[in-house]
Amino acid sequence: xxxxxxxxxxxxxxxxIDGQQKLQQAKVLIVGAGGLGVAVLPYLAAAGIGEIGIIDxxxxxxxxxxxxxxYKSSSVGKSKxxxxxxxxxxxxxxxxxxxxxxxxxxxxxxxxxxxxxxIVDATDNLDTKYLINDACGVTNKPFVYGxxxxxxxxxxxxxxxxxPTYRCLFPDESNEVKNCNDVxxxxxxxxIIGMFQANEVLKMVLGIGDLLSGKLLVYNMLNxxxxxxxxxxxxxxxxxxxxxxxxxxxxETATIEISAALALxxxxxxxxxxxxxxxxxxxxxxxxxxxxxxxxxxLEFELHQLDxxxxxxxxxxxxxxxxxxxxxxRNNNFMNAKSIAGGAKALDKIDAYKVFETL
Amino acid sequence: MIAVKYFGAxxxxxxxxxxxxxxxxxxxxDLLSVLKYKYELDLLSFSIAxxxxxxxxxxxYILKSNDIVALLPPxxxx
Numbered sequence: 001x002x003x004x005x006x007x008x009x010x011x012x013x014x015x016x017i018d019g020q021q022k023l024q025q026a027k028v029l030i031v032g033a034g035g036l037g038v039a040v041l042p043y044l045a046a047a048g049i050g051e052i053g054i055i056d057x058x059x060x061x062x063x064x065x066x067x068x069x070x071y072k073s074s075s076v077g078k079s080k081x082x083x084x085x086x087x088x089x090x091x092x093x094x095x096x097x098x099x100x101x102x103x104x105x106x107x108x109x110x111x112x113x114x115x116x117x118x119i120v121d122a123t124d125n126l127d128t129k130y131l132i133n134d135a136c137g138v139t140n141k142p143f144v145y146g147x148x149x150x151x152x153x154x155x156x157x158x159x160x161x162x163x164p165t166y167r168c169l170f171p172d173e174s175n176e177v178k179n180c181n182d183v184x185x186x187x188x189x190x191x192i193i194g195m196f197q198a199n200e201v202l203k204m205v206l207g208i209g210d211l212l213s214g215k216l217l218v219y220n221m222l223n224x225x226x227x228x229x230x231x232x233x234x235x236x237x238x239x240x241x242x243x244x245x246x247x248x249x250x251x252e253t254a255t256i257e258i259s260a261a262l263a264l265x266x267x268x269x270x271x272x273x274x275x276x277x278x279x280x281x282x283x284x285x286x287x288x289x290x291x292x293x294x295x296x297x298x299l300e301f302e303l304h305q306l307d308x309x310x311x312x313x314x315x316x317x318x319x320x321x322x323x324x325x326x327x328x329x330r331n332n333n334f335m336n337a338k339s340i341a342g343g344a345k346a347l348d349k350i351d352a353y354k355v356f357e358t359l
Numbered sequence: 360m361i362a363v364k365y366f367g368a369x370x371x372x373x374x375x376x377x378x379x380x381x382x383x384x385x386x387x388x389d390l391l392s393v394l395k396y397k398y399e400l401d402l403l404s405f406s407i408a409x410x411x412x413x414x415x416x417x418x419x420y421i422l423k424s425n426d427i428v429a430l431l432p433p434x435x436x437x
Contacts, residue, residue: 150367
């Protein structure tokens with residue numbers, strides 16, 4: 001382990017060679033390579049955290065550059081995590097960085113979290129925060145939380161040594177909260193909160209100072225006021241792998257699927273499009289006026305044929321391929337895409353659509 | 360005297376960071392009803408802290424003089 005690089009922190013009594021070894025052995029996953037993530041990453045890399053994972057499927061846009069300060073103007077369009085990895089390795093070539101160009105979801109979270117010691121939430125939406133919370137519960141990992149609203153930020157550490165969790169603090173999941181894209185933010189605000197998060201990670205690894213476990217730090221950039229609120233664990237929040245899978249498979253299916261009958265009710269709406277992702281030679285033929293056929297394996301190449309504002313009801317033969325199609329569509333910003341449960345077989349059973357079509 | 364502090368989207372709705380009320384001994388849930396109605400907070404979800412401690416069950420607490428109530432919505436930006 002090269003100690004010359006880390007000399008200035010090794011000479012701190014709170015760190016020392018032992019501390020540097022702890023840093024070198026630590027594995028930290030940063031979920032999100034946006035405003036928070038890019039503030040956390042350089043400081044963890046600089047301090048010598050031995051392995052850092054960063055997961056995000058986003059590409060750099062020019063509107064990111066006022067706050068996501070590690071990216072270059074010349075890199076617009078490139079993958080955030082790949083650029084972030086390159087930056088971190090140029091800063092510190094002696095550490096390992098895993099760039100994961102995926103979106104965190106209930107299918108990859110658990111396997112991913114198992115490979116790290118500490119999970120940093122650098123996300124921009126509540127759904128993913130609850131997912132991170134639950135996956136941390138299942139895999140027994142501490143969760144360093146950060147979030148921003150305009151000029152205010154929140155920081156905490158959840159699930160540390162069986163401590164309170166995100167759900168103990170905010171039990172109500174049915175909330176619509178705006179993120180930076182909707183309400184706006186200054187780079188400094190995400191920067192400061194991201195650094196508070198990096199601070200918690202380093203304290204945790206080194207075993208120094210006091211962690212924000214069971215404490216919510218709320219910081220106001222405009223008046224520099226800082227408040228801490230204590231909260232305790234609510235017993236009903238433990239989750240195991242079975243409960244996790246039940247919860248997330250039904251949530252994702254519920255939002256991703258629609259019944260054939262319900263979809264057909266909207267078939268005359270001008271913004272609705274029925275997308276058949278079967279091959280051209282499959283039966284029964286479903287002819288709906290606002291309909292289009294693009295076989296699943298061609299879908300990614302034919303997205304230009306689709307209006308991203310349209311409501312897309314996607315179907316295949318029985319409803320399996322269409323779920324995959326909806327995933328592809330959602331990954332390409334077609335947010336109003338749903339899979340018709342039961343597919344063409346279910347549609348064909350509903351005589352009403354054939355009657356409507358003849359009107 | 361009771362102090363109430365607002366954060367995030369709630370501070371936007373109330374157009375202030377906090378205010379004071381000159382009563383005490385009022386049930387917390389009554390104060391919350393009044394604030395929700397006055398500032399149209401119904402669609403916002405938030406946790407409540409009394410004197411810097413999050414209160415899980417707000418239904419039975421009676422406010423005392425010098426209590427500080429904080430309305431804490433989750434933030435999502437990042």
